[in-house]
Amino acid sequence: MxxxxxxxxxxxxxxxxxxxxxxxxxxxxxxxLRLKGQMIRxxxxxxxxxxxxxxxxxxxxxxxxxxxxxxxxxxxxxxxxxxxxxxxxxxxxxxxxxxxxxxxxxxxxxxxxxxxxxxxxxxxxxxxxxxxxxxxxAKYRQKQVVVEISTFIPLLRILFESGMAVEQALRVLSNEGKELLPVLSEEIRVILIRVDSGLELGEELRKSATLLAVDEFSDTCVILNQLIHQGGGALRSLLALKQLLDDRRLTRLQEYISKLSAKMSVVMMVFLFPALLIVLAGPGFTAIGHALGGR
Structure with missing residues (x-):
């Protein structure tokens, strides 16, 4: 004590x-912070x-x-x-x-x-x-990035077709896409803050893709770098990437459905097969038992 x-x-x-x-x-x-003009409690x-x-x-x-x-x-x-x-x-x-x-x-x-x-x-x-x-x-956030990329690319295409440059389109998505793209808009906002401080946009896109380690986002950043240097000539690559990502998503869904079907088959065999055996073979075994007992 x-x-x-x-x-x-x-x-x-x-x-x-x-x-x-x-x-x-x-x-x-x-x-x-007050000396810097910021008020944070x-x-x-x-x-x-x-x-x-x-x-x-x-x-x-x-x-x-x-x-x-x-x-x-x-x-x-x-x-x-x-x-x-x-x-x-x-x-x-x-x-x-x-x-x-x-x-x-x-x-x-x-x-x-x-x-x-x-x-x-x-x-x-x-x-x-x-x-x-x-x-x-971190794994959950990577999955969110994969889901948001399928919406991010069509929005980029619309903004590019309206005449915006890569940096302008990214700024629009960073400001207006916080509810639709919460994770990607935050990443883009960090990239644009570094660009405003004097860094190069393509290099920051490459660094962000390396940090997130998401293949879909890395491919998108590569195409955005091509758009920065080549202009609208790389827009077809963006459309091809969107089709490729849709195919990947469809393949993942098919694999998930196949695995789920296999699991359900195992469950049916474990729980349904004994019941079917009792219903179908039960009368025959009962009759054989009575016949042997009668002898």
Whole structure:
């Protein structure tokens, strides 16, 4: 009981210290933003998470993991603030699960012979949860890009036929397509921000395609680069790509239907075949049994 009280007091002291540091950091950031002419309010929880993510341990957990950096780029978390938020989750979730398991053991399971197994297991699970969630979200975002490409290409064609250049068409889709193309419009907005800062549009399209790692988007960016350098002569390639993407989508749907039919066939064989056997062969077996019994 004395150890529990000491741990609680130590946790309370650490919480107060982190709260003061987070408040100080938040005030410094707000002053810096006001000097730049920006007014952004940040919650206390956000400041705590950012403080935890800005620590050396938090930044090191991201910098040493190449897979995490790739996944963060795929979900669009390329700014330092977003990476600090993930670093805070990468550190906070294992510590939180470890603390909860230790507290439960102290309160309810005081007679365990090996009390270190569950906390260590919780620490490992807590370390894996953020990365697995990040990978799942990155995969979901890639699927969203594949779905949105089939709408993105016809809209580009309409804008090109109306006389717009590549950059103008991308700006229109970035501003007006937020509801129809939420993921692609965000990616295009980031590309155009870099273009406004003086970078070349074709190179930024290539970098964005590399970060997202979606074949359909990569092919579209290649054709957009051709349109930038060749003009309307590459418009046929865009139409051919649209037809190719439609064929790919149809093929994927056919494969999905085939797999679903195979699964349903297995289910029917497992559950329907015994019932048919009982209904069809049951009377014959019954008659044979009666005949043998009569003899």
């Amino acid at each position: 004395v150890l529990l009280m000491s741990a609680m007091l130590f946790a309370a002291a650490a919480f107060l210290l982190l709260s003061n540091l987070a408040r100080q950091r938040r005030n410094e950031r707000q002053v810096a 940040e919650s206390r929880i956000g400041s705590w998470l950012r403080l935890l993510g800005d620590t050396r341990l938090g930044q090191r957990s991201i910098s040493l993991d190449t897979e995490t950096q790739i996944l963060l780029n795929r979900i669009g978390w390329r700014r330092a603030s977003k990476r600090s938020l993930y670093a805070a989750c990468q550190i906070g979730v294992p510590i939180g699960l470890f603390s909860v398991v230790v507290l439960v053991q102290v309160l309810f399971f005081t007679d365990l012979q090996q009390p270190f197994i569950a906390p260590i297991f919780a620490l490992g699970v807590g370390y894996l949860i953020p990365k697995r969630a990040l990978a799942a979200f």
